[in-house]
Amino acid sequence: MAGFENHIGFNLSGTKLQIVEVNYINDQFRLVNVDEAYFNDPINFEIDKETRISALIQGAFDELLIKKNFNSNSASFTLPFELFHTMQIPYDTTLLYQDLIDEFKWEFSVNYPFISTKNLVLQYFEIEQGPFIEKNTALVFAVQRRYLQMLDTFCKKNNLKLRFVDNLHIAAERSLSVSNAIVYKGLTLSVYFNNKFLSLFYAFNGRPLYFKVIPLNDASEITDHLLRETSTSSILHIERTQIEAAFISGDEISTAIVQTLKKVLGLDFIAFNPFDKIRPMPDLYESKFYLEKYNSFSSAAGIAFRIA
Numbered sequence: 001m002a003g004f005e006n007h008i009g010f011n012l013s014g015t016k017l018q019i020v021e022v023n024y025i026n027d028q029f030r031l032v033n034v035d036e037a038y039f040n041d042p043i044n045f046e047i048d049k050e051t052r053i054s055a056l057i058q059g060a061f062d063e064l065l066i067k068k069n070f071n072s073n074s075a076s077f078t079l080p081f082e083l084f085h086t087m088q089i090p091y092d093t094t095l096l097y098q099d100l101i102d103e104f105k106w107e108f109s110v111n112y113p114f115i116s117t118k119n120l121v122l123q124y125f126e127i128e129q130g131p132f133i134e135k136n137t138a139l140v141f142a143v144q145r146r147y148l149q150m151l152d153t154f155c156k157k158n159n160l161k162l163r164f165v166d167n168l169h170i171a172a173e174r175s176l177s178v179s180n181a182i183v184y185k186g187l188t189l190s191v192y193f194n195n196k197f198l199s200l201f202y203a204f205n206g207r208p209l210y211f212k213v214i215p216l217n218d219a220s221e222i223t224d225h226l227l228r229e230t231s232t233s234s235i236l237h238i239e240r241t242q243i244e245a246a247f248i249s250g251d252e253i254s255t256a257i258v259q260t261l262k263k264v265l266g267l268d269f270i271a272f273n274p275f276d277k278i279r280p281m282p283d284l285y286e287s288k289f290y291l292e293k294y295n296s297f298s299s300a301a302g303i304a305f306r307i308a
Contacts, residue, residue, distance in 0.1 A: 006072035008033075008160070009304025011168060011297070013080050013194070013251070014043045017060040020300040022278070023071050031280040032071065034289045034297055037063040045082050050150045057154060076164035076306060077151050078171040078299040081197040081213050084141050085112050085120070086167075088127075088211060088235060091138040100124075104140050119145050123166075125208045132187065132202075132209060132237055139211050141167055164306055168192070168299040169199045169211075172249045175274035175302035177206075186244035189230070191261075191269070192298075193250045198222055200229050202236065210236045223264045230265060240265065247272050249298040274301035 004024050011018040021033035037060040043053055089107055091100065104124065105117040120142040127137045148165055155162040166174075169192040176190070187209075190201040193216070202210040214225050230240045246267040248258060258269050273294045284290040289297065 004029075004307055005074040005161075007163070007304055008070055008072045008075045009171075009300040009302070009306075010075060010077045011171075011300035011303070012057065012077055013168075014045065014082075015039060017057060017064070018297055018300045019064055020297055020304040021070060021072055022304045029278055031275055031278045031284060031290075033068055034275075034284060034287055034294075034300075035064055035067065036289065036297075037061075045080065050146060054150055054154055058157075061154075061158065073159065073161055074163050075155055075160040076162070076166070076303045078166050078168040078303050079143065079147065080168060081199065083147055084143055084167050084213075085115065086139075086141055086211065086213055087111060088137050088139045090135045091126075093126075093136055100138075104138070104142075107140075108142055115144070121145050121148055127208055127210075130204065132204060133235060134237070137235070139208055141170075164303060166303055166306070169201055169213075171300075171302035171306070172274075172298035173201050173203070173302065174306055175298045176247065176272065177305075187238065187242050189243050189246045189267070191226070191246065191248045191250075193219075193222060195219070195251075198225055200226075202238070223261065226261065226265055230267075240267070243267060246270065249295050251296050253295055271295045272298070274298045274305075278305075 006023040009020045016036050016038045018036040019033060023030050023032045039056040039060055041056065043056055085108060087107060091103065095103060101122055104122055105120065108120065109117045122140060122142050124138045124140040127133060127139060129136050151165060152162045172192055173190050185205050188203050192199045196216060197213055198216055199213045212229065230243065232238060246269045248269045248271050253271050258271055261267065261269050274297060275290065275294055280290060
């Protein structure tokens with residue numbers, strides 16, 4: 001396929017490195033690797049220096065490389081929630097791009113006075129007003145430049161070209177586009193959670209609508225948060241009965257969790273398989289990650305599938 005390079009998607013968390021590799025072989029996309037490696041010590045992104053983080057990533061990468069060599073020269077990463085600053089705010093649609101970026105940085109300086117906005121890299125989605133949102137809003141993500149520089153250095157050291165860096169839930173949401181979930185239209189809800197955070201992503205006809213990240217003390221808080229966030233709020237005007245489909249992904253999502261959420265919220269959550277629509281190489285039929293833990297690789301898959 002013109003323009004596509006064999007591509008590795010990395011999902012970086014505080015405890016492990018996950019990879020999904022996609023190659024273009026004989027005129028078709030093939031899934032060639034699904035794997036993960038735990039770090040020798042957990043990463044604390046708030047206090048650890050980039051040198052220590054890089055060393056732990058390199059150690060996990062080397063472990064994966066020993067198990068199976070990579071065929072790709074391009075790589076992309078998803079980063080954990082704690083590295084992103086996120087906001088969804090009304091914005092002036094008449095502003096030029098740079099004026100808009102300056103406006104967003106000013107808003108971040110107000111909401112996050114402890115960070116230097118000059119060192120932030122921003123990505124945003126424009127969301128038009130409609131039946132669920134009264135005003136045009138922008139969903140804005142910001143990450144400190146030093147983390148992108150760290151990943152770029154890592155890639156160069158390992159003869160890789162860094163292509164994309166994304167929020168782990170946004171990447172997981174992208175993986176829906178190559179799974180069976182794409183058939184769902186109307187209002188959809190995607191939920192992602194791990195032991196520290198719960199995030200919600202609403203879309204309407206496949207287009208972003210609303211996103212929120214909620215810190216967790218423990219898993220017992222999840223149902224209460226979801227009950228509140230599936231009702232009308234100051235930004236989003238919805239009723240739970242309007243949700244056409246609900247999807248769930250994250251680390252170690254059990255059948256019991258899915259059933260509990262279904263019972264409490266009345267939504268038939270789907271722990272989707274991001275590999276439904278891509279043909280695997282034969283050896284992956286012996287991989288427990290491909291056969292059993294596929295949902296936990298939704299972020300790595302989503303960033304590996306990304307081409308633009």
